[in-house]
Amino acid sequence: MPNGPSDPARRHLTMPKEGPLLAQGPVVVELEDGTTVASDRFCVALCMCRRSATFPWCDTSHRNRPREH
Template structure:
């Protein structure tokens, strides 16, 4: 079958790791909760990684530990 996903080859530069679904919880307020381990590529190309079972990603950019949430958003209220 020509359109079988298992027959597709990754685009040049694409990750060679097998795709694993990650659960991401997006609450109305506060950080995004992502089941880990995770790697986060930042705008400048650096990569932040965590082996924790769940991480909180900052969405307000107030965190001193960005991209990880340090609850700085609570002080914004």
């Protein structure tokens, strides 16, 4: 696990202002209830607005209405 700025990152994440969190795959995501889901794709879009029917994966549902703050 990286501990400092000179240590290589284990995963590269892209945090956009709006939309999904993009992560280099493959990834394993632990949900709030402790279950895990996995994707072996080279890049995954993780839903940050919780509107996705395929949560935690983004299905672009965030495009349908303005983001709530």
